Amino acid sequence: MTEFLVSWLASTPTFAIPIMIACVGLIVSERAGVLNLGAEGLMAVGAMMAVMVTLRSGHPWAGIIAGVGAGMGLSLLFGLAVVVLRADQILAGLATVAMGAGLSGLIGRDYVHETVPGLDKITVPGLSDLPVVGPILFNQDPLAYFAVGLALAAWWLLMRTRFGLRLRAVGEDPAAADVAGVDVQMMQLGAVLASGAACGLAGAYLSVVASQVWVENMVAGRGWIAIGLVIFARWNPSRAILGALVFGGADALLPRLLATGADVPSYLMMMLPYALTILVLALPALFKVGRGAEPENLGKPYLRQDRR
Amino acid sequence: MFERISLVRRQDVPLATRLATFAGGLAVGIGLSALLLWFAGVPGDALVDELFVQVFLSSDGLAQTVTGAAPLILVGLSSAFATRVRFWNIGIEGQLWWGAIAAAAIGIYDIGPPVLRPVLMLLAACLAGAAWIGLPLWLKVRYSISETVLTLLLTNIAFLFVQHLLFGAWKDPATGFPVSPQMQPAEQLAKFGWGNVGLSIVIALAVALLLWLLIDRSRLGIYARAVGLNATTAKATGLPVTMTITMLVLLSGALSGLAGGLAVAATEYRLTQFLGGNYTFSGIVIGFLARTHPLGVVVAAFCVAGMFTAGSSLKVFYSLSDAVVVLIEGIILMSLLAAQFFATYKVALARRSVAA
Numbered sequence: 154m155t156e157f158l159v160s161w162l163a164s165t166p167t168f169a170i171p172i173m174i175a176c177v178g179l180i181v182s183e184r185a186g187v188l189n190l191g192a193e194g195l196m197a198v199g200a201m202m203a204v205m206v207t208l209r210s211g212h213p214w215a216g217i218i219a220g221v222g223a224g225m226g227l228s229l230l231f232g233l234a235v236v237v238l239r240a241d242q243i244l245a246g247l248a249t250v251a252m253g254a255g256l257s258g259l260i261g262r263d264y265v266h267e268t269v270p271g272l273d274k275i276t277v278p279g280l281s282d283l284p285v286v287g288p289i290l291f292n293q294d295p296l297a298y299f300a301v302g303l304a305l306a307a308w309w310l311l312m313r314t315r316f317g318l319r320l321r322a323v324g325e326d327p328a329a330a331d332v333a334g335v336d337v338q339m340m341q342l343g344a345v346l347a348s349g350a351a352c353g354l355a356g357a358y359l360s361v362v363a364s365q366v367w368v369e370n371m372v373a374g375r376g377w378i379a380i381g382l383v384i385f386a387r388w389n390p391s392r393a394i395l396g397a398l399v400f401g402g403a404d405a406l407l408p409r410l411l412a413t414g415a416d417v418p419s420y421l422m423m424m425l426p427y428a429l430t431i432l433v434l435a436l437p438a439l440f441k442v443g444r445g446a447e448p449e450n451l452g453k454p455y456l457r458q459d460r461r
Numbered sequence: 462m463f464e465r466i467s468l469v470r471r472q473d474v475p476l477a478t479r480l481a482t483f484a485g486g487l488a489v490g491i492g493l494s495a496l497l498l499w500f501a502g503v504p505g506d507a508l509v510d511e512l513f514v515q516v517f518l519s520s521d522g523l524a525q526t527v528t529g530a531a532p533l534i535l536v537g538l539s540s541a542f543a544t545r546v547r548f549w550n551i552g553i554e555g556q557l558w559w560g561a562i563a564a565a566a567i568g569i570y571d572i573g574p575p576v577l578r579p580v581l582m583l584l585a586a587c588l589a590g591a592a593w594i595g596l597p598l599w600l601k602v603r604y605s606i607s608e609t610v611l612t613l614l615l616t617n618i619a620f621l622f623v624q625h626l627l628f629g630a631w632k633d634p635a636t637g638f639p640v641s642p643q644m645q646p647a648e649q650l651a652k653f654g655w656g657n658v659g660l661s662i663v664i665a666l667a668v669a670l671l672l673w674l675l676i677d678r679s680r681l682g683i684y685a686r687a688v689g690l691n692a693t694t695a696k697a698t699g700l701p702v703t704m705t706i707t708m709l710v711l712l713s714g715a716l717s718g719l720a721g722g723l724a725v726a727a728t729e730y731r732l733t734q735f736l737g738g739n740y741t742f743s744g745i746v747i748g749f750l751a752r753t754h755p756l757g758v759v760v761a762a763f764c765v766a767g768m769f770t771a772g773s774s775l776k777v778f779y780s781l782s783d784a785v786v787v788l789i790e791g792i793i794l795m796s797l798l799a800a801q802f803f804a805t806y807k808v809a810l811a812r813r814s815v816a817a
Contacts, residue, residue, distance in 0.1 A: 190609065194791075230795070239805070240798035243549055243609060244749065248795040251742050255788020259501055262782060369782060374617045381610050420625035427614045427621075434611055438604040458468055 155285070161402070161409040163288040166297045167363050169401025171196070171355040173300050175379035176386060176393040177307045178351020184311060184388055185344035186324035186450040190246025191231050192352050193376030194253020199224040199356025201257035204367035207269040216269065217296075217357045224353015225346050227253055232345035236338050239454035250376075258369050271365040272296065294362055296354075303351075307390035320344060324448030327455035337455050352376065374427065381430035384437070387446040396433075400426050468806040479804050486800025490793030497788070503779050511774055516767040524656025525773075528728060529766035530759075531661040532557075532720040534669055536740045537747030537758040537765075539716035542672070545753050546688045546706045548601065552594065552612030553717045553741040555619035559593045560586035560718030562623065564725040565641050565732040568648040569631065575647040582648065583664075583722045590718015591711045593619065598710045602703055613741075620737065627734060641732035650727040661727035666759065668716070673755035685709055717744070739787055746790050749797070765790070 175192055182189045189195075202223035207216030231249045234240040272294045280291040311317040322330040323340045331337050359375070360367045378400060386392035403425045410417050471478075498508055515522040536553050543550035550556075563585040567573065573581045597611040627639040634642065652659035676682035684705040687695040696702045717740075724736045743765055750764075751757030772786035 234795060234799050238799045238802040240795075240801065244745070245795065245798050247551070247742060247745060248791045248798065251787045251791025252795065255784045255786075255791055258782040258784025259497070259788060262780065369784065374614070377610055377613050377617075381614065418625060418629075420621045420628065424618045424621050427617045431611060431614050434606060435600055435604075438600070438606045456468060456470070458470070 157409065157413060159285055159288060160412075161405060163292070164409060165398060165401045165405045166293050167401070168404035169397040170297050170300045171358045171363070172375055172379050172382060172400055173304060173393055173397035174358065175352045175355035175376060176382045176397060177300075177304045177390045178348035178355075179379055179383050180386065180388055180390050180393060181307060181311065181320070181351075182344045182348035183383055183451055184321050184324045184448055185341045186327060186448055186453070186455070187232075187235060187341050187345050187348075188242045188246065188452040189228070189231065189249075189345060189348050190243060190380065191228065191249025191253065191376075192348075192379055193372055193374070194250035195224045195227055195349050195352035196356035196359065196372045196376045197253040197257040198227050199353030200360035200371055201261035201264070201356075201367055202353075203357030203361045204267070204269050205261060205264050207361055208264060208267055211270070213270055213272055213361050216361050217354065220357025220361070221350045221353040224349040224351070224356065226349075227256070228345050228349020228352070231349070232342045235454065236341045236345065239456065242452050242454075254370075261367060261369070265368055266366060269361055269365050269367075272362050296358055296362055301394060304390045304394045311390065321448070323455075324450055327450055328457075331455075331457060337457075341455075352379075355379070378426055378430050381434055384447075385430075385433040387437075388448065389446075400429060403429055467809050469809060471805060471807055474804050482800045482804040483797065485803075486797035487793065489800065490789075490796035493796065494789040494792050497792075498775070498781075498785070501779070501781060501785075503775060503781075507778075511771045511778075512768075515774060516770045521656060522770055522774075524658050525770045526763065526766045527662055528657040528659075529769050530763045531665040531727075532724060532740065533743055533747060533762035533766050533769075534665040534759055535716050535720035535723070536744030537751065537762045538669060538672055538755060539713045539720070540744040540748030541751060541753035541755065541758055542676075542709050542716065543713035544748055545676070545685050546709045547692070548598075548706065548710050548713070549609045550594065550612055550710070550713050550717075551609055551741060551745070552597065552616045553744045554737040554739075555612070555616030556590035556593045556714045556717035557721035557724075557737055557740055558616070558619040558623050559589040560721030561725050561732050561736050562626065562721075563589035563718070564722035565631070565644075568644040568725070569642060575645075578648045579650050579726050582726045583719060586718045586722020586725075587715040588718070590716070590721065591714040593718070594710060594714030598707065598714075602706060616741065623732065624734065627732065631732065633731075639734065644725065644730045648726065649730050650723075652727075657728055659727050661723040664719075664723065664727075668719070669755050669759050672712075676755060681705065681708060738783065742787060742790060746794050749794065 175196060179189055179192060199220035203216040203220030206219035207213050227249060231245055234245045235242050274292055274294050277291040281287045311321060319330065319335045320340055322333065323335060323337050327337045356372060359371060364371070382393060382396045382400065385396045406425070407419060407422045411419070495508055499505060516526055517523055536557065539553055540550060564582040567578065567582045567585050593615065594612065597608045597615065600606040600611065601608045627641065631641045633640050650660040676685065684700050687700055688702050688705050692702055720740065721736060725732055729736060747758055747761040747765055750761040768786055768789060772783065775781050775785065776783065
């Protein structure tokens with residue numbers, strides 16, 4: 154039993170990290186007032202591009218950086234459409250999902266099922282050999298530690314700095330932020346690019362680090378789960394760590410159970426993360442908590458000339 | 462940035478401007494898509510041949526397009542009706558899956574007299590689709606929880622349930638493949654002998670006509686228009702806002718369910734893992750292209766169906782994946798959204814930073 158628990162918890166981060174990274178990026182974007190529903194597509198291009206560049210160059214880190222770049226590139230298109238051209242954020246987000254899925258399928262068709270070199274795990278001398286906590290805390294890949302640092306850094310940036318205050322002001326009341334001298338559009342565009350970079354990294358993690366192979370549709374709804382988690386985290390990056398671990402745990406449960414030879418209804422078990430997300434979306438409203446955390450201006454384009 | 466450019470929201474958009482931006486957006490979208498396909502290795506003359514000649518002018522191609530249009534009309538209507546009351550139904554595939562499951566269940570368990578079987582199958586499909594949108598509808602109306610992510614996540618659950626059935630209880634005993642047993646002849650809707658064309662397109666067209674009358678002539682249609690324009694004002698004037706939203710959203714779910722039911726009863730004759738293919742996004746694109754007008758949906762659905770026909774032959778000849786059609790849809794939608802900017806706003810260069 155302990156053995157099962159340890160192996161389950163030790164494999165949880167691998168499932169939690171991509172959701173965590175994407176979720177942190179989406180929080181930044183939503184805090185600036187832009188609802189980025191394109192996460193699924195941004196992760197798809199990130200995953201595909203990371204594998205493609207890793208295969209061509211032989212360096213997983215080059216691939217990961219390329220994945221980040223691909224996410225930023227596609228999110229720039231989305232950002233220009235919604236921030237500059239004031240396109241409907243929901244429709245433009247869905248179009249981004251479609252373009253991401255389509256582009257990765259088209260460009261990546263020659264790279265399907267090719268294995269790539271992944272990242273070595275960091276083993277902390279001494280600590281990694283500790284029973285129970287060793288494999289869980291001190292034997293993960295470098296990006297896992299980076300993701301936790303990223304979430305904390307994003308929290309500090311958003312909640313404790315002048316820059317973060319300005320960014321949040323754009324999402325809450327763009328007219329007031331505008332009067333205070335904040336360039337609303339540049340702030341939003343930057344936030345969208347940050348979310349694109351994060352989603353690209355999350356996708357690259359899925360392909361290069363977690364599975365070391367790329368297939369079409371490998372993101373498989375994780376982008377949407379990350380969007381749901383933003384609400385669970387109440388737009389607070391440090392809470393995203395907790396949320397992602399819960400979801401990663403649910404995701405990691407099935408393969409661990411199957412490995413023990415247990416007879417479980419696999420497809421019903423695979424519903425768990427989705428069902429959890431739905432629960433997480435519904436519960437706060439049912440119990441009337443967490444209201445007011447949502448940025449006031451989320452999803453609405455800002456037009457200076459419309460200001461009251 | 463952009464301080465020198467001032468945007469003025471147009472009070473009244475002239476029809477010519479609207480048409481011009483729409484045509485411009487469409488042209489840019491199609492141009493970009495063609496360019497991408499060309500880069501992917503499809504020669505230019507083959508592109509024209511595949512996209513227009515084969516799809517609409519050859520008998521086989523046209524038959525495939527007409528067959529493919531039926532579910533697209535239904536999901537387009539589904540998206541359009543939910544959008545009319547500002548409900549984002551991104552779970553069309555989920556409702557479609559449940560429609561297909563319900564129809565297949567009627568066939569597999571031989572429920573009801575054989576004469577009525579097809580009718581029961583389609584009825585059950587509608588009910589199942591409406592039921593599946595019930596939860597997000599309730600949470601939206603009662604607790605104003607955003608329906609966007611909710612409907613989408615429910616789609617994943619529905620699809621996993623389909624797989625649960627197909628790899629378990631409903632696996633075809635004859636072959637062992639993960640598809641349901643075939644429907645008996647009494648449970649199959651008639652085909653006309655021209656390709657796969659059958660009753661499903663007739664039903665889809667009839668539904669579109671019926672819904673056009675509903676939205677154009679009935680009281681519910683007028684309420685829906687008021688709710689779509691401004692729900693708060695509609696409520697203040699005493700219109701039954703909640704009832705209107707509920708009716709239209711349930712109708713949206715039922716339409717998607719019907720699309721799934723028709724796939725089982727009229728074209729595939731069984732439940733498979735491939736019935737749902739990208740119908741959510743196609744439905745949304747069709748609803749958007751048609752500006753939620755039921756008859757516009759029919760036209761847009763035929764165009765998208767043609768794209769799918771072309772896509773399936775491109776797939777065979779140039780080893781492109783299904784993703785290409787989705788990509789083209791995405792590019793065209795994005796271009797149209799961007800082009801709409803020029804219809805909504807008047808762009809003027811400000812002399813100085815005026816508004817600050």
